Amino acid sequence: MSDQLLWDCHMHSSFSVDSPTPMEDMIRKSIEQGLSGICFTEHLDPDYPDTPEKIDFSLDIPAYYQKLQELRQKYHSELDLRFGIELGLQPHLGDYFHSLLKKFPFDFVIGSSHIVHGADPYYPNFFEGRRESECYMEYFESILENLAAFSEMDVYGHIDYVVRYGPNQNREYSYSRYQDILDEILRTVISKGCGIELNTGGFHYGLGEPNPCRAVLKRYHQLGGEIITIGADAHTPDKVAYAFDKAYNILKDCGFRYYTTFKDRKPEFIKL
Numbered sequence: 001m002s003d004q005l006l007w008d009c010h011m012h013s014s015f016s017v018d019s020p021t022p023m024e025d026m027i028r029k030s031i032e033q034g035l036s037g038i039c040f041t042e043h044l045d046p047d048y049p050d051t052p053e054k055i056d057f058s059l060d061i062p063a064y065y066q067k068l069q070e071l072r073q074k075y076h077s078e079l080d081l082r083f084g085i086e087l088g089l090q091p092h093l094g095d096y097f098h099s100l101l102k103k104f105p106f107d108f109v110i111g112s113s114h115i116v117h118g119a120d121p122y123y124p125n126f127f128e129g130r131r132e133s134e135c136y137m138e139y140f141e142s143i144l145e146n147l148a149a150f151s152e153m154d155v156y157g158h159i160d161y162v163v164r165y166g167p168n169q170n171r172e173y174s175y176s177r178y179q180d181i182l183d184e185i186l187r188t189v190i191s192k193g194c195g196i197e198l199n200t201g202g203f204h205y206g207l208g209e210p211n212p213c214r215a216v217l218k219r220y221h222q223l224g225g226e227i228i229t230i231g232a233d234a235h236t237p238d239k240v241a242y243a244f245d246k247a248y249n250i251l252k253d254c255g256f257r258y259y260t261t262f263k264d265r266k267p268e269f270i271k272l
Contacts, residue, residue, distance in 0.1 A: 004272055005244045006036040007261045009084070009108060010157070010199060010231020015064040016043040017057055019235040023067055027075055029237035037080030037261065038240075039108045040068060041231070045088030046096060049118050057088060061104055082263060084108035086157060090115050094150035101152055108229075108262035110197065111153030113161065116142045121162045132166050136173060140181045144188060151192035154262050155229050158199040158211035159185060170207050175215035182212075186220050195227025195260060195267070196220055198251065203243040204232075210247065218254040227260050227267055248272065 008030065013023035023040065030038045042064055045057030065083060072081040083104075087097055089111045101109065116139050119126045127135050139162035147156075159182075163170040175182060189196060202211040210217070220228070228251070232242040251259060251272055258269040 004248045005230055005241070005259065006034070007038065007230065007259075007270070008035055008232055008234070008241050008244075009039040009082075009229040009261055010041050010086070010110065010197060011038060011234045011240065012042055012086075013040060015040075015059060015067070016235070017055055018043065021236050024071055025237050026234065026240060027071055027079060027081065029240045031075070031078050033241045035079065035241060037082065039082035039084040039231075039261070040064075041084040041086040041108065041110050043086050043088065045114055046093055047090060047115075048088070049115065049120060051120070051123065059085070061085075065104065082107040082261075084110065084262075086110040086112055087153060088112060088114045089146040089150060089153075091145050091149035097150055098152060105264070107264060109153045109265070110155055110157040111146070111150070111194075112157030113139065113143050113146060116162075121165045124167075126165075127167055132168060132172065133177070136162055136166065136178065137181065140178060140185060143185050144181070147185070147188050147192060151194060153194055154265060154267070155195040155197045155227060156185075156189050157197055158201065158233065159196060159216060160212045163207065164202065164205045164211065169205075170209060170213070173213075175213060175219060182216055183219065183223070186216070186223050186225060190220075190223060190225050195229065196225065197229045197231055198247050199231055199233050200243040200247050201233035201239075203246065204239055210243075210250065214250055214254065217250065221255045226258070228256060229260050229262070
């Protein structure tokens, strides 16, 4: 791991339904990795569609906050712990999220697209009987629908998340193929005063690229985007700060001079 990227601002613990890991284990691993700070961003996906596993992406926010406060006190001399959330966006949830963010003292809010018109691309049936390109385009269109309904997040998460699960993943995906809609997404994010993240989860999904890919990150910078956080999207300790050495080089290559963390919903810029 590069000693230049000392904050992992996207991680999950057992407060998220898809992680088996106690929060303290993620903290200990972060200290072992030499990080100076982390932000937990536990999942909240209201109105998640029925799945064979009957997954419940609700979140006990008071219990999560209480535990984080206990561990913040315990590890205050070793690691800066911040309180975040990853909201699973859908257009009809805008008012709900608006009210929610007034109730809790989050440091950082990621807004992510996990559900596309009632379906999660994680499951193969999202792609069945359709061209992969059509599915990817629907996903990107849904991001614009979400931004029109709600833009109170700090960053938009893993903008090309859908390619993790496509039948060919990113072998036929590129920024240039979807340039018009990706540019519209990036311009809209910037105009709303939001940022994006460099999510290294793409590397541990075998894409050879972060989410979003290098070309999208470079275009975001070209369009004037300045707010960019770094996160490994870890759900287990072995993925904490995953491929951060690659992330550092990608940011530099794309022209960024700073990366971003958030405290009390305010951006802090850290020089690369």
